[in-house]
Amino acid sequence: xxxxxxxxxxASGALLAHGLTVAGRRLKKGHCLSSADIDGLxxxxxxxxxxxxxxxxxxPEDQAAERAARAAAGASVRVNAPFTGRCNIYAAxxxxxxxxxxxxxxxxxxxxxxxxxxxxPFAAVDAGQMLATIKVIPFAAPEAVVAAAxxxxxxxxxxxxxxxxxxxxxxxxxxxxxxxxxxxxVDLMRQRLARAGSTxxxxxxxxxxxxxxxxxxxxxxxxxxxxxxxxxxxxxxDRRDVIPEGIVRAGGTVRHYxxxxxxxxxxxxxxxxxxxxxxxxxxxxxxxxxxxxxxxxRLLAGLEVGPEAxxxxxxGGLLMDTGQRGAxxxxxxxxxxxxxxxxxxLAAGQSRRMGPDNKLLLPVGxxxxxxxxxxxxxxxxxxxxxxxxxxxxxxxxxALEGVPxxxxxxxxxxxxxxxxMIAGLDAVPAGCDAAIVCLGDMPQxxxxxxxxxxxxWNPVEGRAIVVPVRAGxxxxxxxxxxxxxxxxxxxxxxxxxxxxxxxxxDLVAEIAVDDDxxxxxxxxxxxxxxxxxx
Numbered sequence: 105x106x107x108x109x110x111x112x113x114x115a116s117g118a119l120l121a122h123g124l125t126v127a128g129r130r131l132k133k134g135h136c137l138s139s140a141d142i143d144g145l146x147x148x149x150x151x152x153x154x155x156x157x158x159x160x161x162x163x164p165e166d167q168a169a170e171r172a173a174r175a176a177a178g179a180s181v182r183v184n185a186p187f188t189g190r191c192n193i194y195a196a197x198x199x200x201x202x203x204x205x206x207x208x209x210x211x212x213x214x215x216x217x218x219x220x221x222x223x224x225p226f227a228a229v230d231a232g233q234m235l236a237t238i239k240v241i242p243f244a245a246p247e248a249v250v251a252a253a254x255x256x257x258x259x260x261x262x263x264x265x266x267x268x269x270x271x272x273x274x275x276x277x278x279x280x281x282x283x284x285x286x287x288x289x290v291d292l293m294r295q296r297l298a299r300a301g302s303t304x305x306x307x308x309x310x311x312x313x314x315x316x317x318x319x320x321x322x323x324x325x326x327x328x329x330x331x332x333x334x335x336x337x338x339x340x341x342d343r344r345d346v347i348p349e350g351i352v353r354a355g356g357t358v359r360h361y362x363x364x365x366x367x368x369x370x371x372x373x374x375x376x377x378x379x380x381x382x383x384x385x386x387x388x389x390x391x392x393x394x395x396x397x398x399x400x401x402r403l404l405a406g407l408e409v410g411p412e413a414x415x416x417x418x419x420g421g422l423l424m425d426t427g428q429r430g431a432x433x434x435x436x437x438x439x440x441x442x443x444x445x446x447x448x449x450l451a452a453g454q455s456r457r458m459g460p461d462n463k464l465l466l467p468v469g470x471x472x473x474x475x476x477x478x479x480x481x482x483x484x485x486x487x488x489x490x491x492x493x494x495x496x497x498x499x500x501x502x503a504l505e506g507v508p509x510x511x512x513x514x515x516x517x518x519x520x521x522x523x524x525m526i527a528g529l530d531a532v533p534a535g536c537d538a539a540i541v542c543l544g545d546m547p548q549x550x551x552x553x554x555x556x557x558x559x560x561w562n563p564v565e566g567r568a569i570v571v572p573v574r575a576g577x578x579x580x581x582x583x584x585x586x587x588x589x590x591x592x593x594x595x596x597x598x599x600x601x602x603x604x605x606x607x608x609x610d611l612v613a614e615i616a617v618d619d620d621x622x623x624x625x626x627x628x629x630x631x632x633x634x635x636x637x638x
Contacts, residue, residue, distance in 0.1 A: 105156055105157065105158055105159055105162055105242055105243060105244050106156065106157040106158075106159060107121070107155075107156045107157075107242075108154070108155075109152045109153065109154050109155075110152060110153055110154075110155050110157070111151065111152050112142050112145055112146060112150070112151060112152060112153070115137050115142060115145075115152075115153050115155055116137055116138070116139055116142055117136060117137065117157070118136070118137050118153070118155035118156060118157045119134050119135065119136055119137075119155055119156045119157070119158075119243050120132070120133055120134060120135045120137065120153065120154075120155055121133065121153075121154040121155055121156060122154060123135075124145075124150075124153070126141055126144035126145055126148060127144040127147065127148065129144075129609075130609050130610075132613075132614075134188060134243065135614075136616065137153070137155065138575065138576055140576055141576075156242070156243045156244075158243065158244040161246060161247045161248075162244035162245065162246060162247070163244055163245050163246070163247050163250045164243070164244050165186075165188070165189030165240040165242070165243050165244055165245070166186040166187065166188075166189060166191075166240075167186075168189070168218065168240045168244065168245040168249075168250045169186045169189050169190055169191035169218075169238045169239065169240045170183070170185075170186040170191045171250055171253075171254055172191070172211070172218060172220065172238045172250065172253045172254060172257060173186070173191035173192070173193055173236075173238045175253070175254035175255075175257055175258050175259075176193060176207075176211075176220065176236060176238070176257040176258070176259070176260045176261045177193055177259075177261060177262075178202065178259040178260070178261055178262025178263070179262045179263060180195070180196045180197055180199060180262065180263035180264075180265050181193050181194065181195060181196055181235060181261060181262060181263055182194045182195075182196045182442075182485070184442065184485060184555065184558070184559045185485075185552065185555040185556040185558070185559040186559065187556065187559045187560040187613075187615075188560075189239060189240035189241070189242075189243070190237060190238065190239045190240075191237070191238045191559075192234050192236070192237045192238075192442075192559075193234070193235045193236040193237070193238075193261050194232055194233065194234055194235060194441070194442045195229045195230065195231055195232065195233050195234075195235055195263050196231065196263065197231045197263070197265045197266075198228075198229065198230050198231050198265065198266050198299075198300065198301060199228075199229065199263045199264050199265040199266050199405050200226050200227070200228055200229075200263065200264045200266070200401050200402060200405040200407065201222070201223050201224070201225060201226060201227045201228075201229055201235050201261075201262075201263060202225070202226070202261070202262040202263060202264055203222045203223070203224070203225040203226075203235075203236075203260065203261055204259070204260040204261075205225060207256060207257050207258070207259075207260035208220055208222055208257065208260055210256040210257070211253045211256040211257040211260075214249055214252050214253055214256060215245070215246070215249040215252075215253075216241060217240060217241050217242050217245040217246070217249055218238070218239075218240055218241070218245050218249055218250065218253050219238070219239050219240075219241065220236055220237070220238045220239075220257060221236065221237050221239075222235060222236040222261060223235055223236070224420060226398065226401070226402060226407075228300070228397070228401040229263070230441070232441045232442040232444075233440070233441045233442075234440040234441060234442070235261050235263065236261045264402075264405035264406060264407055265405065266300040266301050266302070266401075266404050266405050267301075267302075267404060267405065267406050268301050268302055268303075269297070269300075269302040269303075269330060269331070269403075269404055270302070270303055270304075270305035270328065270329050270330070271293070271297055271302060271303070271304055271305060271329055271330065271331055271332070271333060272304075272305055272306045272307075272308070272324035272327070272329035272330075272331075272332040272333070273289070273290055273293050273304060273306070273307045273308070273332075273333050273334075273335065274308050274309075274310060274317065274320045274321065274324065274332065274333070274334045274335070275289060275290065275307070275308070275309050275310070275334075275335045275337075276309075276310055276311065276312040276313075276316070276317065276334070276335070276336050276337045276338075276346070276347075277309055277310065277311060277312060277337050278312045278337040278338060281312075281337045285389065286309060286335070288389055289335040289384075289388065289389045290304070290307050290335075292388070292389060292390075292391055293333060293335075293388075295391075296397070296400060297404070300400075300401065300404045300405075302404055305324075305327065305328075305329045306323075306324055306327060306329055308320045308323070308324065312336065312337045312338060312346055313346065314346050314349040314350045314353055315350070315353065316350070317334065317346060317347060317349075317350025317351070317353075317354070318350045318351075318352075318353035318354040319354075320350075321334075321350060321351060321354040321356070321376055321381060322354045322355070322376070325354070325376050325377055325379045329379075330379045330380065331379065331380040331381065331382055331400070331403045331404075332376075332379060332380070332381045332382070333381075333382045333384050333388075333400075334347055334350075334381065334382065334383050334384060335384050335388065335389065336383065336384070339370050339385070339386055340361070340370050340372050340383050340385075341370075342361075343358055343361050347372060347383040348361065348372055348374065348383065351374040351375075351376060351381055351383075354376050355376060355377065356374050356375050356376030356377070356381060357374060357375055358372065358373075358374045359373045359374055359375055359410055359411060360372070360373045360410065360411040360414050360415075361373075361383075363395050363399075363414045363417060363421075364414075364415065364417055364418030364421050365394070365395030365398060365417050365418070365421035365422075365423065366395070366421065366422055366423060366424055367385065367387035367390070367392075367394040367395065367423060367424065368385050368387055368394045368395020368396055368398070368421075368423075369385065369395070370385040370386070371383065371384065371385045371395055371396060371399060371414075373399065373409055373410070373411075373414060380403050380409065382396070382399060382400070382403075384396055392423075393423060394423060395417065395421065395423075398417060399414070442485065443485075443537050443538065443558050443559075443561050444487045444533075444535055444536045444537050444538075445485070445486050445487065445536060445537060445538045445539065445540060445557075445558045445561065445583065446486060446487065446488040446489070446490055446532045446533060446536045446538075446539045446540070447481035447484065447486045447488070447489050447490070447539070447540045447542050447554065447581075448490050448492060448525065448528035448529070448532070448539055448540065448541050448542060449474070449477045449478055449481060449489065449490065449491045449492065449509075449542050449543075449544050450492050450521065450524045450525065450528065450541065450542070450543055450544055451464050451474045451477075451491055451492060451493055451494075451500050451544035452492050452493055452494025452495060452497075452514045452517035452523075452524040452527075453494070453495060453517065453521070453524070453544075453545075454494075454495045454517070454518065455495070457627045457628050458626075458627065458628060458629060458632070459629060462495065462496050462499065463545055463626055463627070463632065464500065464503075464544050464545060465496075465499055465500070465503055466626075466632060468547045468635065468636065469547075472503040473544070473545060473547050473626065474491075474500060474503060474504070474544045474545075475503060475504065475507075476547035476548070476549075477542055477543070477544050477545075477546060477547060477549060478491060478504060478507060478509060479551075480542075480549050480550055480551045480553075480554060481509075481540075481542065481551070481554065482507070482508065482509070482551075483551035484551040484552075484554035484555050484558065485554075485555050485558050485559075486540065486554060486558065487533070487535075487536065488510060488532070488533050488536065489508075489509045489510065490509065490510045490511075490512050490528050490531045490532065491504060491509045491510070491511050491512070491544075492511075492512045492513075492514050492524045492525075492527050492528045492531075493511055493512070493513050493514065494513065494514040494515070494516075494517025494518075494524060495517055495518075497513055510531055512527045512528055512530065512531035513527070514526075514527035519597070519598075520596075520597045520598030520599065521597075521598050521599060521600050522595040522596050522597055522598070522599055522600065522601075525541060525592060525595065525600055525601065526592070526593050526595070528541070529589050529592060529593060532586075532589075536586065537561065537585065537586055538558075538561050538568075538583055538584060538585045538586055539583070539584055539586075539589070540554060540557055540558075540581050540582070540583045540584075541580075541581055541582055541583075541584065541600060541601065542554075542580070542581040543580055543581065543625055545625045545626045545627065546580060546581070546621075546622075546624060546625050546626075547626070547635070548621040548624050548635075549580075549581060549621060549622070550621075553572060553581075553615075553617065553621075553622070554581070556572075556615050557570045557572070557581070557582075557583040557615060558583065560583075560613045560615055561583055561585065561613075563585045563587065563611070566610060566611055566613075567611070567612075567613035568584070568585035568587060568588060568608070568611040569582065569583065569584055569585065569588070569604065569605055569608060569611050569612045569613070570582070570583040570612075570613045570614075570615060571583075571605060571612060571613075571614055571615070572614075572615045572616075572617050572622040573614040573615065573616055573617065573622075574616070574617050574618075574619070574620060574622060574623070577623070578602075578605070578614070579617075579622025579623045580622055580623075580625070581622075582600075582601070582602070582605070584601060584604070585611075588601075588604060588608070591604055592604065
């Protein structure tokens, strides 16, 4: 890649190294300079710019990041659309992260231009949480580097989904054992199982004696419960103590005693008839993360937990936050998650310029026009699709019968587009971070474009509004961060919220597109004929 100060007559098509203001418009880092931009720079008296120009054989940053991410992606994960040289991999469902550390290290050693960072191996994650991020450091990476990265990192990031298990709990009791201690352990176990989509199938209290332990294990194994967790009234101090001896008397084996995780050192792993039996350490009665969680999560995801797996938990296994044993520990924050974005499909208009027909019901490619916008939303990474109805609401409902959308009726549809946008905002689920305002009469908008808008959203980095751009002209649809919903609700008349883009240029991110679909709405019979023409 060529990088340096370029005279303006050599700068067309180059990428800005730093933001510039040209003719009153802010051009951000990475902006591809057009001939109009060059003219504006000359008019402002600028003679050269610090910019980058890809060379033959260079792969643009977004393409390079996406190629590496798709190569790294294994089972049960989702790759989002790239933006500014970054592409993320997310968990498609709850489970345990599977990360090939050697492959990750190998990719990161290939070249400084291409990097990958992941969560810790075997971390428990929720659906939508980030597992890995790939970042291209410069504006492009050499093809040889990208190809080598694809080979090195193939399948290195995957997920073992949690299975719906029915587990058993056995609590042993000594004369001094408090009922509250037993109840606390069982209740926390039930909560831990629920977070992984599993249930507690049986809860048994017994005397702290080998024979009682053996009988209870045998009973729960015969009921088909797995895994079986034993909360002992007294800590396990030896392989021949009450709990391990009870496992042996039940016809099982002790696979490993002790683990290099603190809290959690005194955990025991056994097995009876193929069913994992865990002698829980005392810290398992605490809601704080400890070594017991690490073992339980793997078992609930169907992963092997034998001596080698336990012995490998030492690096990162010091979970105490201070050197003082028993000091309070701060809960770890959750891994970054996928943006939760809703798509608002505005389908309430009266189609006055189309004539007697409701344009949204006209057939395009064998289905009603509005169905194309809805299908794009449903095929994207959006978590909710809200269809705003008004004019001929019953017909719109019929056209989308059986489609998994939320309908929001706008009784004020005759007062203009703004009322439909507000009705849609009122129906956005509470947990959503942002919303994309999509017009129902733009049937060529794709799920891939919506995904690019979603991937670009990051208000922390100044990207609270995301808009597609073609040859310097902004089009639709547009993504707005939730922080702007209040301002959007103040809009009136037959207009959307586009004026907010001008008011908040510092919050705008532009997504370059290669065609005119972001401008193609169908308002007239002539426009419909052009759309339908082969």
